[in-house]
Amino acid sequence: MPLSDLSWFHPGANTAVRHSRMRILILDDDAALAQTLGVSLRSEGHFVLVFTSPHEALKHIHEADVLLTNYNLPEMNGLEVAKRAHEQGWRGSLFLTSGHFSAMSEGIEHPLLRCILDKPFSSHELLETLQKSNEETLPQDAGGQ
Secondary structure (H helix, E strand, O other): OOHHHOOOOOOOOOOOOOOOOOEEEEEOOOHHHHHHHHHHHHHOOOEEEEEOOHHHHHHOHHHOOEEEEEOOOOOOOHHHHHHHHHHOOOOOEEEEEEOOHHHOOOOOOOOOEEEEEEOOOOHHHHHHHHHHHHHHHOOOOOOOO
């Protein structure tokens, strides 16, 4: 099943959730990793879309407040995805991930970049990073567009 066909998922009321719910778009060519991250974030009450294709992800970017994208993608890198999203008027929070951060040849600059996460990272580390950024950017950036 192509991951781009997945829709928003909300697990129902979670009384343990003390933070704002985020609308997160995960883009990674590693489908298993993307699904695992999606399950973890959904279990915390967040809305999540998962994609393996940058082109499909860009079609749905305005449904998200957060773009969590791998840098190294086959069709275009994650920074290029973010640049195209920005050109489309998206104004959410950008998080880049990479297992080869030291090998990135271009300067990593983007007006919406909040953090670069070096793989491997735990779901707990990701959640803490997202929550901290969300707290720092609310309420001005809460709309995501």
